[in-house]
Amino acid sequence: MSNPKISVTMPCYNCEDTVGRALDSLLDQTVEDFEVVAVDDGSTDGTAGVLRDYARRDDRIRPVLADHGGVVAAANTAMEAATGEYVVRMDADDESLPERLEHQAALMDDDSALGLVGCRVRFGGCRKRCAGYAHYVDWTNTLLDHEAISLNRFVEFPVPNPSIMFRRSMLEEHGGYRDGDFPEDYELLLRWLERGVRMAKADAELLVWNDPPTRLSRNHPKYDVDAFYRIKTRYLARWLERNNPHHPVVHILGAGRTSRKRADLLKGYGVEFAAYYDLDPRKIGHRVHGIPVLSRDEVPGPGRGFCLSYVATRGARRDIADFLDGRGCALGRDYLPVA
Structure with a gap:
């Protein structure tokens, strides 16, 4: 036709x-x-x-x-x-x-x-x-x-x-x-x-x-999962450069090995980590490659830092969004889910 x-x-x-x-x-x-x-x-x-x-x-x-x-x-x-x-x-x-x-x-x-x-x-x-x-x-x-x-x-x-x-x-x-x-x-x-x-x-x-x-x-x-994270990190780094008012510094929610491995891909694009944040008391207070692991309660409030959530456990994304929203943080302005 x-x-x-x-x-x-x-x-x-x-x-x-x-x-x-x-x-x-x-x-x-x-x-x-x-x-x-x-x-x-x-x-x-x-x-x-x-x-x-x-x-x-x-x-x-x-x-x-x-x-x-x-x-x-x-x-x-x-x-x-x-x-x-x-x-x-x-x-x-x-x-x-x-x-x-x-x-x-x-x-x-x-x-x-x-x-x-x-x-x-x-x-x-x-x-x-x-x-x-x-x-x-x-x-x-x-x-x-x-x-x-x-x-x-x-x-x-x-x-x-x-x-x-x-x-x-x-x-x-x-x-x-x-x-x-x-x-x-x-x-x-x-x-x-x-x-x-x-x-x-x-x-x-x-x-x-x-x-x-x-x-x-x-x-x-x-x-596979690694391929997804490689390509998403490339575009995420460019998004942060244009939209993160604190660029190149971000705050990483999630201090577990898998979260850190995926977040660390951003370092290859010049992104710097202010801190990792976690709920596990066994991690809080330590440093990973010089970066402190802090309690989630110490996450910066609105306008004070940009957060990336790398916690992929089912249900955790919603829990973290509720926590950040409750602190007055706004999706896209103060934080993004990336896992």
Whole structure:
């Protein structure tokens, strides 16, 4: 079809068992003005045949056959081939609920300042076996407006990649996915936010985000915890330079080994630590590489220092936010959660 309003881009690799359901979910949308650019990334199974079969049945399906280059190359190839005003990302093992494209496009139509929109997602895995992933989904579903997305960007990826829709002009202005030793979807989001792209989410579950054991985020080192902290630290350091009135000095909440290891990455960018803060009396009063470990009650008040919370224990982020808010500190002005 010519000049569709929406282009759904879908990298596909050895997904013959799931891509049909993904395509069916798109063909069941409440709007019809879209295309699906499905890039077969050199699959060795029957993926290409499935794509060809769907293309014969519906000319909105546009298969692109490519040599195997990985998900970044396939995603960028799909986006470069997209012709719609709005570009959508979707994975070949997920399912879009019927009103996804309609609701997300309506958000973009109604607010010309928005460059990217997501949606709340439905966790498609086993909540008992994959509790960490499920809790992450629950957390990201609470971040709906630009301020919440922006101020929580350094905790984790606040807008799941398969849920996004963005204006094609954003791609032209800020570039697509970059390849490297980091999660390309998180890097794109951090880069676009840094450049001022406004984001929001539809307040509805519009995507089933499945969690198969073969998902790249479970199996490739570029998506492991260390990779996330490397890329987030790079962008966090630049954010602090622009927004921390006490730059380059910060106060670190969390004195445990893991918290210190992750915070210490900032030192490579010239950030200085005034102190660590903790609740554990066994740590309080000691020094770590010359930096004092103080009681949480000694955290500076509003306007007296900028705090970064590196405590990642479940529930601790909310507890620390409540503590700092109770002292009159403001999120984004006096502190940020970064774990």
